[in-house]
Amino acid sequence: MNTSDFKILLVDDEPDIIEFLSYNLKKEGYQVFTALTGEEGIDVARKETPHLILLDVMMPGIDGIEVCKELRGIPGMDAVIIAFLTARSEDYSHIAGFEAGADDYISKPIKPRVLLSRIKALLRRSNAGTESTSVDVGKLRIDRESYLVHKEGEEINLPRKEFELLSLLASKPGKVFAREEILNKVWGDDVVVGDRTIDVHIRKLREKLGEEFIRTVKGVGYKFEF
Numbered sequence: 329m330n331t332s333d334f335k336i337l338l339v340d341d342e343p344d345i346i347e348f349l350s351y352n353l354k355k356e357g358y359q360v361f362t363a364l365t366g367e368e369g370i371d372v373a374r375k376e377t378p379h380l381i382l383l384d385v386m387m388p389g390i391d392g393i394e395v396c397k398e399l400r401g402i403p404g405m406d407a408v409i410i411a412f413l414t415a416r417s418e419d420y421s422h423i424a425g426f427e428a429g430a431d432d433y434i435s436k437p438i439k440p441r442v443l444l445s446r447i448k449a450l451l452r453r454s455n456a457g458t459e460s461t462s463v464d465v466g467k468l469r470i471d472r473e474s475y476l477v478h479k480e481g482e483e484i485n486l487p488r489k490e491f492e493l494l495s496l497l498a499s500k501p502g503k504v505f506a507r508e509e510i511l512n513k514v515w516g517d518d519v520v521v522g523d524r525t526i527d528v529h530i531r532k533l534r535e536k537l538g539e540e541f542i543r544t545v546k547g548v549g550y551k552f553e554f
Contacts, residue, residue, distance in 0.1 A: 331357035334451055335378040338362045339369035339395065340413065341387045345436070349382065349413075352440045353447070366390030373399055378408060380451060382434070385414040385425070393428050400429035406485050407475045409450050413438075426528045429487040432515070449516055465498045466554025468541070477537070484536055489514060493529050497542060497552035506549040526550075 336358050338349050346362050353360045361376055363369035366387050373381060381399070385392040392412055399405050411432040412425050425433060434446055462471045469478040475491050477484045486494065492514045497505060510526055530542055530550060543551050 332359065334380065335359045335361065335376055336447070337369065337372055337376065337378040337381045339364075339366065339381065339387075339392070340384040341365060342384075345384075345413075349443070352444065356444060358447075366392065366395040369395055370398055370402075373405065373408070374402060377404055380409045380411065380447065382411055382413045383430075385412050393424050396425065396428040396430055400487055406491075407488055409488060411446075411450060423524060423528055426489075426525055427532065431487070431489050463495075463498065465501060465552070466541070468498070468537070468554070470495055470498055479537060486533070486536065490529050490533055490536075493526075494533055494537075494552075497550060501552045501554060504545045504548055504551045510549060 336353055338346055338353075338360065339362075340346050340349075341364055343364065346364065350360050350362055361372050361378065363372050366389055369381070369383065370390075372378075383392045383395060387395075390398075392414070396410055396412075399408070399410065409431050410429065411434050412430050413434050413436055415436050432446075432450060434443065438446075462469050462473075464470075467480050471477070472495060475486070475488065477486055477491070477494065493510065496510065496513055507526055515525070530544075533542060541552060541554060543553050545551060
């Protein structure tokens with residue numbers, strides 16, 4: 329796909345940042361939509377269904393964490409990439425963001441070339457060739473084309489990163505995936521995330537699917553069992 333095929337939504341309460349980001353993204357050929365509040369961002373996302381949303385954390389009214397949670401509850405938004413654009417570096421902020429369904433964090437200020445590289449990496453991984461067939465593993469059916477999971481006939485919607493993590497583990501039941509391998513294959517080695525990122529996503533998967541599928545191998549990583 330060309331850059332012109334991708335829609336990017338920018339949500340930030342600072343007009344200068346919106347202008348800076350919008351200028352650099354449009355120069356690369358992306359379709360760019362903007363919003364100055366969380367409420368407006370949700371409305372634009374509903375209307376346009378962007379491929380990627382860059383979302384500020386600290387905003388008046390509805391903050392970025394709440395916006396992310398609401399977006400993930402909208403049908404059709406499960407596969408949208410949501411990356412927080414923030415100057416905050418506290419661990420709790422990152423954890424809260426990932427629990428809300430975020431895919432990545434991008435720290436500001438950021439140089440245009442670095443920003444464009446990160447965005448291209450996110451879009452490239454999200455559109456990497458995935459198998460279009462459904463895979464049945466025990467009580468689960470994982471549809472890699474529609475990004476849907478069914479457990480005994482019940483449909484379970486997962487945010488993109490949770491789905492990709494589950495899909496990776498379930499691709500080789502019984503295999504122990506080391507943390508480093510999971511980070512590289514799900515988040516990419518060019519994305520910096522904290523050590524607790526995997527743990528947060530594993531906990532969310534267990535809450536939605538049940539405790540029986542993903543086993544912790546202490547000191548190594550995780551494996552899928554059924």
